[in-house]
Each structure stands twice: as structure tokens, then as C-alpha cells.
Amino acid sequence: METNRHILVANKLLVAMSGLTRWTKRADHYRYEQHHYNIPACFMAFKWTKSRIRHILSILAYADDQGKIEFAEDNTLADFACTSVRSLHNNLKIFEQNGLMTVVRHFPGVISIQLTDYLENYRDLFVDGATVDSKTGYTSVWHGLLSELIALDNVNTLRLALRTIVQVEKDVHVQSNEQAILTYDEIKGFLPKYCGHKLAIQKMMSGLTFLQVSLVEDSKRFLNMVKQNVSLKKRVQDVTRPLLLEVQLSAAQDSKQIKEKDRTEVQLLWFELRKRVGEFLDFDALKVNRDSLFSMSDTFGAKTFKQVVEELKQAFLHHREDLIHSSTHKLFFEEPIFYLHQQLKKAQAKMAIA
DNA sequence: AGAGCCTTATACGGGGCACG
DNA sequence: CGTGCCCCGTATAAGGCTCT
Numbered sequence: 001m002e003t004n005r006h007i008l009v010a011n012k013l014l015v016a017m018s019g020l021t022r023w024t025k026r027a028d029h030y031r032y033e034q035h036h037y038n039i040p041a042c043f044m045a046f047k048w049t050k051s052r053i054r055h056i057l058s059i060l061a062y063a064d065d066q067g068k069i070e071f072a073e074d075n076t077l078a079d080f081a082c083t084s085v086r087s088l089h090n091n092l093k094i095f096e097q098n099g100l101m102t103v104v105r106h107f108p109g110v111i112s113i114q115l116t117d118y119l120e121n122y123r124d125l126f127v128d129g130a131t132v133d134s135k136t137g138y139t140s141v142w143h144g145l146l147s148e149l150i151a152l153d154n155v156n157t158l159r160l161a162l163r164t165i166v167q168v169e170k171d172v173h174v175q176s177n178e179q180a181i182l183t184y185d186e187i188k189g190f191l192p193k194y195c196g197h198k199l200a201i202q203k204m205m206s207g208l209t210f211l212q213v214s215l216v217e218d219s220k221r222f223l224n225m226v227k228q229n230v231s232l233k234k235r236v237q238d239v240t241r242p243l244l245l246e247v248q249l250s251a252a253q254d255s256k257q258i259k260e261k262d263r264t265e266v267q268l269l270w271f272e273l274r275k276r277v278g279e280f281l282d283f284d285a286l287k288v289n290r291d292s293l294f295s296m297s298d299t300f301g302a303k304t305f306k307q308v309v310e311e312l313k314q315a316f317l318h319h320r321e322d323l324i325h326s327s328t329h330k331l332f333f334e335e336p337i338f339y340l341h342q343q344l345k346k347a348q349a350k351m352a353i354a
Numbered sequence: 355a356g357a358g359c360c361t362t363a364t365a366c367g368g369g370g371c372a373c374g
Numbered sequence: 375c376g377t378g379c380c381c382c383g384t385a386t387a388a389g390g391c392t393c394t
Contacts, residue, residue, distance in 0.1 A: 051386080083388085089357095090387085108356080109355090
């Protein structure tokens with residue numbers, strides 16, 4: 001069983017797991033994060049402990065695009081989550097009781113999971129007729145980064161990390177800022193009081209090796225930033241404490257950057273193949289469109305795709321137009337996307353062993 | 355095997371207090 | 375007032391044991 005390459009998580013779930021802020025009073029109004037993020041009651045019905053956060057992240061790492069995991073071994077999930085199987089069982093029960101998911105126990109050690117209202121709750125996607133709409137967004141997390149998150153052994157560091165990736169998603173990926181900004185007040189708001197001190201926060205931040213963090217303590221610079229950034233202005237409630245963190249996700253862990261790089265590479269590989277074999281057949285008749293390429297790229301990555309394309313290229317150069325009649329490649333001409341999927345899966349499995 | 359109950363080391367959470 | 379530090383009750387994670 002493979003994890004997803006990119007794990008999609010609703011921002012409201014990340015926020016709920018990190019803990020809601022105690023700051024509810026804003027300059028001219030009250031703002032409760034639960035309402036602001038439209039967090040369903042089921043996410044607030046129990047305490048988010050370290051193991052529970054780890055388990056939800058792990059389940060999302062394995063779940064398909066319908067929020068389903070079929071015939072998973074519970075020790076695979078527990079190992080991935082860095083917890084005991086016992087804790088997994090305990091938490092699954094809590095999750096079930098609170099309506100987060102349904103779990104089917106097939107036989108000892110083998111379970112299936114269906115996340116409840118997957119699109120609405122876990123992806124923040126609301127389908128209205130033909131249009132799909134996200135209210136407070138979702139974040140795509142690179143599987144390598146997810147493993148690092150799960151490996152964090154201090155809950156508060158983990159909470160801080162979850163908040164940080166939401167902020168990077170909002171500030172860098174959506175608003176196209178250079179860096180994401182977290183103010184000290186905000187951090188203090190959702191972390192337990194006893195660890196909301198400057199040094200404690202700095203220590204936690206330095207523990208997050210996948211982030212590039214810089215501290216802004218210069219009040220002049222702070223005020224300048226607030227002046228220039230309208231959304232930041234709304235977030236700062238106490239200008240007398242000019243402290244904030246500028247955060248960047250390292251490129252090697254940034255799901256968005258990785259996705260984009262893979263997509264361009266996959267497109268290029270496909271066009272190269274098209275150019276190479278264009279003389280033997282009408283390549284465009286295969287009707288492999290851009291979206292299918294992107295979807296394959298997101299799921300399997302460019303490296304795996306390259307292997308499959310390479311094999312096809314060799315087969316073409318060997319058999320030329322006769323390839324259409326070969327039994328091994330017949331499917332490529334009849335159902336190209338299905339064929340590619342099949343080959344990608346095989347190549348991925350091979351790479352996992354090697 | 356799994357549910358339920360008990361146990362235990364450890365981590366968490368939060369109050370208190372002194373200090374600049 | 376914010377901060378750093380200490381302390382201690384309790385929640386958590388995970389193992390043991392027993393019953394069905």
C-alpha cells in the first residue's frame with residue numbers, strides 16, 4: 001500500500017487540530033475561529049492529542065479521492081503514524097463515535113475506513129450543481145513533509161507546524177507573497193499558555209527543519225510591514241508588541257513547487273514522445289489531454305512517468321508501426337490512459353522495492 | 355481477536371512566584 | 375506586565391491481564 005504523493009487537507013481541519021485561538025475579540029467585532037473557518041462540530045467534540053493528529057494525518061495519507069481506505073493493515077497505519085496499534089484502535093473508536101468516519105473491521109488486523117462527508121469536511125469542497133466551491137481552502141502537503149510532521153514528538157511543535165503550513169498556503173500559494181507571516185500574538189493564541197514565550201516559540205520553530213524562519217523584532221520594520229499589508233493589518237491586534245515571524249517552506253518540501261515541476265516535466269516527456277513517434281502513427285488520436293497528464297503527474301511523479309515513457313519509446317523504435325499489433329502494447333492504442341496508469345503503478349511498485 | 359479494565363511511565367497543562 | 379522557572383496534579387500512550 002502506497003501513500004498519496006500529495007496529501008490534501010482542509011485548512012479548517014489543520015486549524016482545528018492545531019487548536020483554536022483564545023483570541024476572540026477583534027478591534028470592532030468578535031471573531032471565533034470555529035465560525036470563521038466553518039469548522040464542523042465533529043472536529044471540536046474531543047481533544048486533539050498527538051496520536052489523534054498523527055492518526056488523522058496518516059489516514060489522509062492513505063485515503064483515496066473519495067475519502068476511502070480499503071483493506072488496510074492496522075499495523076501499517078500505526079507504524080506510519082509512529083504509534084502503537086492499540087492507540088490506533090482507541091482513537092478509531094473516538095473518531096467513529098464522533099462521526100468523523102466509519103470503520104469496518106474485516107478480520108483481525110485488517111480494516112476499511114470511510115471518512116464521513118469527505119469532500120465537505122476533509123477537503124472543504126462544496127458541490128453545488130456543476131460548480132465546486134471551497135470556503136476556507138485546503139492545503140496540499142508533500143508526503144515527505146507529512147512524514148516529518150508525524151515524526152515530531154512534541155505536540156506543541158506539531159501544532160505550530162500545522163498552523164505554519166496553513167499560513168504558507170494562504171500567504172505564499174494563494175496570495176503570492178514571498179513569505180508567510182505569523183505574529184507572536186497569533187501563535188500565543190492557539191498554543192497553551194505555558195509555552196507561549198518567545199524563546200519557547202523560537203526553539204520550536206528551529207526544530208522545524210523544513211522551514212526557513214526569520215524573526216522580525218525591529219519595530220520600524222514591523223510597522224512598515226503592517227502598513228503595506230492590508231490582511232496583516234487586520235490580523236495584528238496589538239501594535240505595541242512588534243514581533244513576527246517570516247516563514248518559507250523549503251523548496252524540496254513544498255507540495256506546490258514539486259507539483260508544478262513534475263507537471264512541466266511530464267508534459268515535456270509526453271511531447272518528446274509524440275515528436276519521436278509521430279512518423280509511425282497519429283499520436284493525437286490517442287486523445288491524452290493535459291488534465292489527464294497532470295493527474296498522472298500528481299499521482300505518480302515525473303520520475304516514474306519518465307520510466308514508462310522511456311519503455312514506450314524503446315518499444316516504438318524497435319517495432320515501429322507494427323507496435324499497434326503487438327499484444328503487450330495493444331492496450332496503449334485502445335485505452336492509452338488506462339494503459340499508462342497500469343504501467344505507472346507497476347513502475348512505482350518496482351521503484352519502491354529498489 | 356477484541357473489548358474492557360487496570361497499570362504505569364511520561365508528557366502535558368496550568369498555577370504560582372520571583373525577577374527585571 | 376511580560377518572562378523565566380519550578381512544581382505537581384492529571385491526561386495520555388501503550389502495555390498487561392482477563393473474559394467472552
